[in-house]
Amino acid sequence: MHIITPKELEEILLHFSQSMTEIDSEEDLLWDLVGNCISKLNFEDAVVYLLDESGQYLEQKAALGPKSGGNREIIQAIRVPVGKGVTGKVVNTGLPLLIQDTRQFPDYIPDDQYRLSEVAVPILLEGKVIGVIDSENSQAGYFTEQHVRILNAVASIYSGQIARIRAEKHLQEKQEKLLELQKRNYQFQLEALSAQLSPHFVFNSLNSIQNQIFRDDKESSLRFLSIFAKLLRYFLSQLHLEKAALKEEVQMLNWYMQLQKLRYGDSLHFEIKAEESLSIDRVKIPSMVIQNLLENLLEEQIQSANGAISLLVTFEKTQNAVAMQAWINQSDKKGTVEKRKTGNQPTRTWEDFVRLMNEIKPFHIQYETGEKPCPQSQKPCKYVTLILPILDE
Template sequence: MSKNGKHTQHDQDRKALEEELETERAINFFAISLIDQTTVEEVLWDVAKNCIARLNFVDCVVYMLDESRNVLIQKAAHGPKNPRSYEIFQPIEIPVGKGIVGSVAQTGQPELIADTSQDARYIRDDDMRYSEITVPIVLEGEVVGIIDAEHPEKNFFKPRHLHILTSIARLCAQKIRRVQIEQAYRQTERQLLENNKRIAEAKLMALRMQMNPHFVFNSLNAINKFVLQNDVDEASLYLNKFSRLMRQIIVNTQTEWVPLRHELKAIETYVELERLRSDNSFDFTLTVGRTLSQDTVQVPPLLIHPYVENAIWHGLLPQKAEKPHLQIDCQQVAGFLVISIADNGVGREASKRAQANSLTAHKSHGSRIAEERLQIVNKIYGVDARIDVADLVDSAGVPAGTCVTFTMKLK
């Protein structure tokens, strides 16, 4: 081989190596660029943009297959078809089997056209271009899209372009599949959360419905007392307040949240009934902080009623020497609603002993239901609601009642 021949071969080998390295760099560039894309739309636009920027193509259009209509729809483009970001100028649709794009979608085989003027399948879009390269995007053996590029010069596209674009199409298909899997997972997760929320809401409704007969039973016992005593006036007064309470309870339990004012009104009415039933044997005070808006603050209905009932039945009614007193205080503290229910009754330990020694002991399950409701409310709405119970003692350490505190983040 002559000296000139050796130089020529060396130059060709070097050029081939450079092209091979450039091909690998281009493919790696696309692979890295696609990592950050999170939707199918982003994937397609990223491919179209980088075909221009990295491969020096004049234009690039990405089609996706509409299986229901068996047509290819332009979904992303870069070049003359893309005057503004994420916008295609007069997008077209191509039936599968029609044109070069449609033929590749039908056969699944990429094509490189050196002179489109000699190919009867060529479909002119915005302008006449003489070179075209078309590769399928194949997902699980099925063509789902097409990457198509054109150039005004004849014989512009080379076999290395076909190799690069085929590799890009494969990367594109893999990324689309990952995106679809991730989207399906997120959709399933959202659906699961929604189903769990519906189940929790249904359970919450069932628990609220359990509260109503509990109050009705206690109030009917009080009415029965007046009937047996033949006290017509007191019975009439009690029935009037009882019917008002029932209306309030029915209204309040229609929704998951009610204005604080409505809830406090129901509590006041209930306490009035209990005071009537017990011949006004205890005092009652309700205070609301000035900064607390009773009409805008929302609370779960009937949630603190069981604790008010427990304070009366198990704390105050078992008589003590001093005047029994029930104090309910509502305040807004650092973005939280704080409701305290305090009684100066016998205390929890004495109440438990009294119930244990009584054959007719009243077994209240209202607080258990309230705690279960509280867990569900927190799970659905994330309001950080909680109930804390503290035993009160006097200066000598003697039990002096109980304080229940309900705390909830304001919505």
């Protein structure tokens, strides 16, 4: 039995430490570990196990010796239940296990062949066992306490490197996720602006104002042109903001609906109410949601309208949120409401918009939609409820 001298031990541990300086993947690290066990400790075999995601099994991740098929392949890789065999018991106890004669160890689990001695030490990370370094030998009594101490030191060295690699991987994934989130946020902002300044809305608004000018109605023309300009300024000012004052959102809705009213005249009726106790001048909610919802509702209902359309929008306080309800109906009276082509429909529905916003922010905006009698007429009405969180200043 060869006794390793202190000088040899220092050289062995130095080699283990230096061999991994350029390694940046966990797989490469584990194969480097088993390679060094074979070359520097003269083991017959070396296997590294890691716990699977469930924490219930050890999986062979790297092996040299009879278990190695070359090209970093493990011949008939096995999974060992935690608590079973030598390696499974090491996971349970968190302590090394030295078996001088496996014939005297009833829990021994043969792998590729039956061997007479085995040593296994835990790989610890933040006080928890994440894997095991294991080696077997055909001779009984081959492994010594010195081997245990060496493997413990090796496990500590490699566990530090595993921690480094995992931390770097986590940081990289976090950065990639952040970049993807930023990319989606930019996409969301562009889609929000596109939804608010949709070409057909801008064109139709300007066309309606132009009609007022042709009629020589200067007062109405100037008033609606001013409203249109205010609406554009508001949309642009909110583009990079996550929250908006409820008071300003309500004002925006009034401007928006006045432009729609200019276009459709008596065929469109609307009313916007805010509960007095809501303090809309101080409450802030997620921006760029409400107008997108109303745009969708109007597009959908006008598409199939046979008469006048009535819209009621209410805002109420519910705990730490604002409940917005929109009710829209169609009368049976045949009228002249302009039909819109399918091509004018928004490319993203308001539900998609809310889901995207929740994913990016997230605000946890809740919504419900269905059909109920309209509060003002008791006629069939489509309704949408949005639960918008009240945001801190």
